Amino acid sequence: MLLLAVDQRFQGMGLGTMLLNEFADQHREGPVTQLHLEVRDGNPAVAMYERFGFRAVGRRKDYYRGHDGIRHDAVTMIRDL
Ligand SMILES: CC(C)(COP(=O)(O)OP(=O)(O)OC[C@H]1O[C@@H](n2cnc3c(N)ncnc32)[C@H](O)[C@@H]1OP(=O)(O)O)[C@@H](O)C(=O)NCCC(=O)NCCS
Numbered sequence: 514m515l516l517l518a519v520d521q522r523f524q525g526m527g528l529g530t531m532l533l534n535e536f537a538d539q540h541r542e543g544p545v546t547q548l549h550l551e552v553r554d555g556n557p558a559v560a561m562y563e564r565f566g567f568r569a570v571g572r573r574k575d576y577y578r579g580h581d582g583i584r585h586d587a588v589t590m591i592r593d594l
Contacts, residue, residue, distance in 0.1 A: 530561060533562075537592075537594060547591055549589065550562065555585060567592040568591060571589040574586055
């Protein structure tokens with residue numbers, strides 16, 4: 514998976530969590546033992562990932578540059594399957 518996104522009109526209805534559950538279920542029986550992701554620091558999606566069991570394990574300083582030119586760290590997160 515490269516990017517998790519839900520159309521703005523349908524956000525906050527549980528679809529993002531459903532997609533995460535589906536993705537984890539699809540890989541539970543295979544050789545994959547951990548899920549890794551990276552998200553911009555401050556993205557509200559961090560709360561969703563934490564609730565889903567991801568924990569922050571690293572930080573890439575100034576990894577993202579916003580449209581306004583401001584740089585943001587990337588947070589790397591892991592969840593065991
Ligand atoms: C992140 C994203 C996929 C979540 O999808 P969603 O369908 O809204 O997620 P859910 O309805 O399952 O929300 C689960 C929790 O995530 C958090 N959350 C996710 N997006 C949020 C937002 N925009 N504002 C506030 N909280 C948000 C909340 O804690 C929410 O729980 P709550 O509704 O009980 O407060 C969606 O907001 C999105 O497409 N964002 C833009 C793209 C993006 O940033 N993707 C992540 C890149 S790593």
